[in-house]
Amino acid sequence: MSTHAAIAAHANRAVPGYLVSALAMTPTAGMGAAVQPRNPADPLASLGHSKVHERETTLFSEGDAAGSVFRVLSGMVRLYKMLPDGRRQIIGFLQAGDMMGLAFASQYLYTAETVTATTIQRIPRLELDALMDAQPAFARKLLSATTSELIAAQDQMVLLGRKSAAEKVATFLLRLSDRKGGERTIDLPMGRSDIADHLGLTTETVSRTLTKLKSTRLIRILVGGKLDLLDRDALADLAGGF
Amino acid sequence: MSTHAAIAAHANRAVPGYLVSALAMTPTAGMGAAVQPRNPADPLASLGHSKVHERETTLFSEGDAAGSVFRVLSGMVRLYKMLPDGRRQIIGFLQAGDMMGLAFASQYLYTAETVTATTIQRIPRLELDALMDAQPAFARKLLSATTSELIAAQDQMVLLGRKSAAEKVATFLLRLSDRKGGERTIDLPMGRSDIADHLGLTTETVSRTLTKLKSTRLIRILVGGKLDLLDRDALADLAGGF
DNA sequence: CGGCTGATTGATGACCGTCAATGAAGGTGG
DNA sequence: CCACCTTCATTGACGGTCATCAATCAGCCG
Numbered sequence: 373m374s375t376h377a378a379i380a381a382h383a384n385r386a387v388p389g390y391l392v393s394a395l396a397m398t399p400t401a402g403m404g405a406a407v408q409p410r411n412p413a414d415p416l417a418s419l420g421h422s423k424v425h426e427r428e429t430t431l432f433s434e435g436d437a438a439g440s441v442f443r444v445l446s447g448m449v450r451l452y453k454m455l456p457d458g459r460r461q462i463i464g465f466l467q468a469g470d471m472m473g474l475a476f477a478s479q480y481l482y483t484a485e486t487v488t489a490t491t492i493q494r495i496p497r498l499e500l501d502a503l504m505d506a507q508p509a510f511a512r513k514l515l516s517a518t519t520s521e522l523i524a525a526q527d528q529m530v531l532l533g534r535k536s537a538a539e540k541v542a543t544f545l546l547r548l549s550d551r552k553g554g555e556r557t558i559d560l561p562m563g564r565s566d567i568a569d570h571l572g573l574t575t576e577t578v579s580r581t582l583t584k585l586k587s588t589r590l591i592r593i594l595v596g597g598k599l600d601l602l603d604r605d606a607l608a609d610l611a612g613g614f
Numbered sequence: 615m616s617t618h619a620a621i622a623a624h625a626n627r628a629v630p631g632y633l634v635s636a637l638a639m640t641p642t643a644g645m646g647a648a649v650q651p652r653n654p655a656d657p658l659a660s661l662g663h664s665k666v667h668e669r670e671t672t673l674f675s676e677g678d679a680a681g682s683v684f685r686v687l688s689g690m691v692r693l694y695k696m697l698p699d700g701r702r703q704i705i706g707f708l709q710a711g712d713m714m715g716l717a718f719a720s721q722y723l724y725t726a727e728t729v730t731a732t733t734i735q736r737i738p739r740l741e742l743d744a745l746m747d748a749q750p751a752f753a754r755k756l757l758s759a760t761t762s763e764l765i766a767a768q769d770q771m772v773l774l775g776r777k778s779a780a781e782k783v784a785t786f787l788l789r790l791s792d793r794k795g796g797e798r799t800i801d802l803p804m805g806r807s808d809i810a811d812h813l814g815l816t817t818e819t820v821s822r823t824l825t826k827l828k829s830t831r832l833i834r835i836l837v838g839g840k841l842d843l844l845d846r847d848a849l850a851d852l853a854g855g856f
Numbered sequence: 857c858g859g860c861t862g863a864t865t866g867a868t869g870a871c872c873g874t875c876a877a878t879g880a881a882g883g884t885g886g
Numbered sequence: 887c888c889a890c891c892t893t894c895a896t897t898g899a900c901g902g903t904c905a906t907c908a909a910t911c912a913g914c915c916g
Contacts, residue, residue, distance in 0.1 A: 453768065453769075453771075453772050455772065455776060455777075455854055455855045456854065456855040457854065457855075459776040460776070461771055461775045463768050463771060474761065475761045475764075475765070476758050481765060481768070482768070504754075508750055508753070511750070511753050511754065511757065512746075512753065514757060515756060515757045515760060516718050518757060518760045518761055518764060519716065519717045519718065519760055521764055522717075522763055522764050523717070525764060525767035525768065525771065526695065526705050526723070526724070526767065528771055529703055529767065529771065530695050530697065530703040532771060532774035532775045532814065533703045533774045533811075534701045534702070534703045534814060535697075536872095537871080537872065563894070563895085564894075564895065564896095565894085569776075570775075571775070572774065572776065573872080573873090574873055574874080575894085575895075575896095576872085576873075576874085576895095576896080576897085577871090577872060577873075578895095579895060579897080580872090580897080582895095582896095583897085612697055612698065612699065612701075613697045613698040613699075778903080778904095779903075779904065805862070805863090806862075806863065806864095807862085815904080816905055816906080817862085817863075817864095818864080818904085818905075818906085819903090819904060819905075820863095821863060821864055821865080822864080822865080822904095824863095825864075825865085837913095
């Protein structure tokens with residue numbers, strides 16, 4: 373059941389799912405690097421077409437018919453699911469190189485919205501299937517990427533199920549830093565409520581926790597949604613193990 | 615980042631991961647059905663070898679060198695991750711048909727233990743790789759199964775991040791029932807602390823919540839770790855949307 | 857029957873959510 | 887270019903949910 377329910381379990385679902393998962397075609401992508409449009413080493417480069425979306429735009433919604441796969445070339449996207457009464461859980465934030473829409477069902481399983489202005493490559497499923505047939509190695513790459521997603525999802529379960537507010541925020545900041553190759557200065561383009569809905573907290577608690585980290589000199593909050601990690605070791609202690 | 619962190623992010627991890635994911639080779643498996651050892655429609659049937667493990671046995675631990683993939687043929691297994699101070703998050707419970715160890719890294723990412731006496735098929739990675747090469751369709755099946763896992767993991771994030779104790783327990787019970795094809799009577803072979811560590815609660819809260827469900831006639835607790843869902847609709851309301 | 861493990865129930869309080877007010881920031885129009 | 891307005895972040899007061907600590911209670915096995 374739950375996390376490790378088998379296919380059999382999902383066959384009972386009322387709403388067929390269309391997974392939105394992430395895949396990096398650029399394993400060495402550094403800080404804030406955008407995916408290059410015509411990279412010969414990128415098997416996806418010539419597929420579909422790209423478009424720039426403004427900030428706070430919906431790309432697709434939970435339940436929409438799913439015909440395409442998407443890749444983020446630059447910017448940031450949030451994926452979330454909502455409960456009927458409006459409570460929201462942000463599944464993840466996507467950055468350059470991440471993909472969404474890799475499942476095998478007829479509907480999208482959650483909603484995707486841009487956080488910042490974002491360049492998105494839209495690839496029709498048929499084209500992706502053709503590529504998988506033509507290049508078996510590519511199918512493995514997809515499997516490997518999905519697997520990485522799953523690992524990240526499991527870490528997030530530990531965070532949501534067993535960490536305190538302070539541990540959650542510290543972990544989140546360290547993850548952002550890691551994603552940028554361990555940079556001391558990180559971007560926080562999303563709002564407090566996005567962070568809260570990702571960590572299973574409220575905006576007030578996120579704000580209070582950041583204030584506390586600020587007053588204990590572990591971080592410094594800069595203008596323009598940027599943030600400095602002043603004491604990585606102390607933050608790692610606070611995070612209580614990834 | 616986090617759930618949708620790309621490969622790039624994971625490349626920074628201190629401990630390489632070895633995913634343990636579930637895969638059902640028997641999409642129509644009914645209630646409590648065990649996987650048949652010599653099913654001709656099962657491409658895995660002839661691989662590796664099977665062994666019965668007693669209840670409460672460790673199959674492998676987080677950090678162990680990973681050389682094999684496992685499939686549960688009968689019984690139940692729990693997968694969990696632990697924080698340094700001992701807090702535990704149970705990632706999922708595996709039943710007949712589920713697989714673990716499908717990732718591409720050198721170490722297991724978490725610990726697997728039997729809950730009940732369990733028959734486990736152990737398949738060396740090399741054999742699985744050979745099968746993937748020989749049967750491209752099998753590789754796709756693996757991808758599809760991993761994808762289903764990811765979907766389940768995302769549902770679990772919603773549960774852990776946004777649901778109340780009552781909603782968590784109700785959801786958990788309904789999932790167990792769904793997994794058995796919607797049976798009214800379900801098995802709870804795991805202890806209260808296992809349930810608690812899966813739902814992000816304590817044993818006391820799980821116990822109190824079950825007592826409340828019992829006194830409001832939504833469930834009935836039977837001997838031998840069994841449980842009756844007396845009012846599925848009311849439970850579904852309580853669950854607050856899957 | 858006695859001892860052990862796990863479940864239940866109770867009392868208490870901490871953490872964090874809720875409600876509310878203030879403050880800061882960014883965008884638009886005069 | 888500044889003033890206004892809207893949106894979001896911050897801070898405060900309070901209360902509820904659930905964790906913690908602790909004491910039975912029930913079931914199981916020798």
